[in-house]
Amino acid sequence: EAGVAQSPRYKIIEKRQSVAFWCNPISGHATLYWYQQILGQGPKLLIQFQNNGVVDDSQLPKDRFSAERLKGVDSTLKIQPAKLEDSAVYLCASSLDLVYEQYFGPGTRLTVT
Amino acid sequence: QKEVEQNSGPLSVPEGAIASLNCTYSDRVSQSFFWYRQYSGKSPELIMSIYSNGDKEDGRFTAQLNKASQYVSLLIRDSQPSDSATYLCAVTNDMRFGAGTRLTVKP
Numbered sequence: 001e002a003g004v005a006q007s008p009r010y011k012i013i014e015k016r017q018s019v020a021f022w023c024n025p026i027s028g029h030a031t032l033y034w035y036q037q038i039l040g041q042g043p044k045l046l047i048q049f050q051n052n053g054v055v056d057d058s059q060l061p062k063d064r065f066s067a068e069r070l071k072g073v074d075s076t077l078k079i080q081p082a083k084l085e086d087s088a089v090y091l092c093a094s095s096l097d098l099v100y101e102q103y104f105g106p107g108t109r110l111t112v113t
Numbered sequence: 114q115k116e117v118e119q120n121s122g123p124l125s126v127p128e129g130a131i132a133s134l135n136c137t138y139s140d141r142v143s144q145s146f147f148w149y150r151q152y153s154g155k156s157p158e159l160i161m162s163i164y165s166n167g168d169k170e171d172g173r174f175t176a177q178l179n180k181a182s183q184y185v186s187l188l189i190r191d192s193q194p195s196d197s198a199t200y201l202c203a204v205t206n207d208m209r210f211g212a213g214t215r216l217t218v219k220p
């Protein structure tokens with residue numbers, strides 16, 4: 001069974017530029033999560049989808065971050081414009097349904113200069 | 114505010130010893146609890162899930178849950194150098210993670 005796929009793996013941009021990340025969850029998983037992990041900290045939930053609906057986006061900085069999950073499968077996370085403090089690893093995870101264990105993708109390491 | 118607390122460590126144990134990792138949480142309605150292992154530069158990987166009070170064993174790993182005390186722990190028996198990593202505690206319903214405990218197993 002294929003795992004969670006993410007791209008790109010690494011991205012370097014200048015502040016005020018925009019960037020987008022892509023995630024393809026495990027086949028059949030209804031729930032998809034985006035996390036931000038800053039070095040030395042635990043992952044912080046940005047947004048949670050159940051199929052193509054948003055369950056929780058309370059910690060998503062909506063003035064600059066947006067996410068969508070069209071057709072309840074793939075998802076994209078966008079940052080526009082980026083700030084220096086957005087430098088982090090962005091992790092995508094999926095689970096069979098709510099409250100089940102999550103499986104993480106390899107992550108995208110973003111550096112904002 | 115809902116919180117998940119872990120001792121940041123680092124925790125150092127000799128090879129073959131038992132490593133004990135602890136986690137407390139503030140949201141009393143949490144139903145599911147997970148332990149993840151994260152090697153440096155890698156993404157978290159699931160070790161254990163636990164949903165009911167008591168112990169759950171899987172190989173060298175034992176998860177313990179006490180909902181009354183809002184406490185979940187992970188024991189690693191016969192610790193190996195390959196167990197050296199950061200261990201993350203995660204709690205539903207809103208999937209909050211602790212900051213992680215860094216474990217070093219010395220040969």
